[in-house]
Amino acid sequence: MSPLISNDLERIFEKLDKNRDGQVSLEELNWLLERIGVELSLHELESLVGKPGLDFNEFLFFYKSISAPDSNDGDDGSGSGxxxxxxxxxxxxxxxxxxxxxxxxxxxxxxxxxxxxxxxxxxxxxxxxxxxxxxxxxxxxxxxxxxxxxxxxxxxxxx
The missing domain is CATH 1.10.238.10 (EF-hand)
Incomplete structure (x- = not known):
């Protein structure tokens, strides 16, 4: 279970989707990330996301991937800390x-x-x-x- 429930995430998505096109642009997503203390350039965010915007399901997947404690793909389990x-x-x-x-x-x-x-x-x-x-x-x-x-x-x- 994630800290925010699906209804909360849906409201956040709707607030971010300023033009109501069903997509959150990288600029809109970056605005949110900056508000919660995550500093990424648009280029870094684009390479992380792999596309210019996210629909709601992609937004949910993105949220889950950045909020999972063991989502670090580079962790080889060696216990480096x-x-x-x-x-x-x-x-x-x-x-x-x-x-x-x-x-x-x-x-x-x-x-x-x-x-x-x-x-x-x-x-x-x-x-x-x-x-x-x-x-x-x-x-x-x-x-x-x-x-x-x-x-x-x-x-x-x-x-």
Whole structure:
């Protein structure tokens, strides 16, 4: 199961597809990736995607391929640790996107703000955010620290 459910991804796709042609262009996809802290040039993204745009099913496949913890094709299983370090670095970047005020915690307000910016949540969704946080908030402080966030992301990306 991935961190975002299909309905969330469908709403994101629809928000990205500005001209409503059923395709998310590389420019539209790159805009989203930049918002979540993934910096790629359009050339890098094009070589990664292999085409000028994605339909919804291709968008889902792309999302699953970049969110799977063991999607690193270059990992030979030797235990070199470099992909683990990259995974940790990516998680830190993702955490920092949600930790808007930089205090080391993701509050309900921050989660709600970022998800609304991405088009996943609608106004007055703070109760949903509280529920999301509660599931992974092991110390019951009402916020997610990095370890809780990491646990949430790793648990939700394992098929």
């Amino acid at each position: 470099s992909s683990d370090h990259e995974d940790e670095s990516d998680l830190v970047k993702a955490f920092n996107v949600f930790d808007v005020n930089g205090d080391g915690y993701i509050s309900c307000e921050e989660l709600d703000s970022v998800l609304r910016r991405l088009g996943v949540m609608e106004e007055n969704s703070s109760r949903d955010c509280r529920s999301m946080i509660h599931v992974y908030d092991t110390n019951l402080d009402g916020m997610l620290d990095f370890q809780e966030f990491k646990h949430m992301m790793l648990q939700n990306t394992i098929s």
